[in-house]
Amino acid sequence: MMTTPPVGTYAVDLRSGRVGVVIGHEGPYVQMRPYGGGREWDAEPGDVRHATPSERLSAAMAYTNARSRGEVP
Template sequence: MTSPPPVGAYVVDSGTGRVGRVLGLGGPYVRLAPFGGGREWDCALGELRLATAAERLSAATAYANARSRGEVP
């Protein structure tokens, strides 16, 4: 990704394959949070791409399943 994604956009960190929501920008890094909350992480702008609808749905389903098993508050 060459230009910074907007705050609130869902992106994929290609280094880890994780889907995250953009929280903010800081220099060459973008601050991300996992779907449903949790530990935030930084990712280089060049390792991001916008998440597809299928990837957002997959992240939401994984979060809902983890919550139903009591793994997430």
């Protein structure tokens, strides 16, 4: 049985493919925020799994690169 990642952990929303930090569980949803901050989104618990170290690194690098290009405040 798959467990929903707890608050504060990195997870992948399988529907969108986005990596984010779990910031809460509200009603039937898992609330997530992108790596580095930004607008949160809701995901179905069955569509969320723990992020692998490689996925976390990829998200961190994408954020760092966007920030260096001035795309992220």
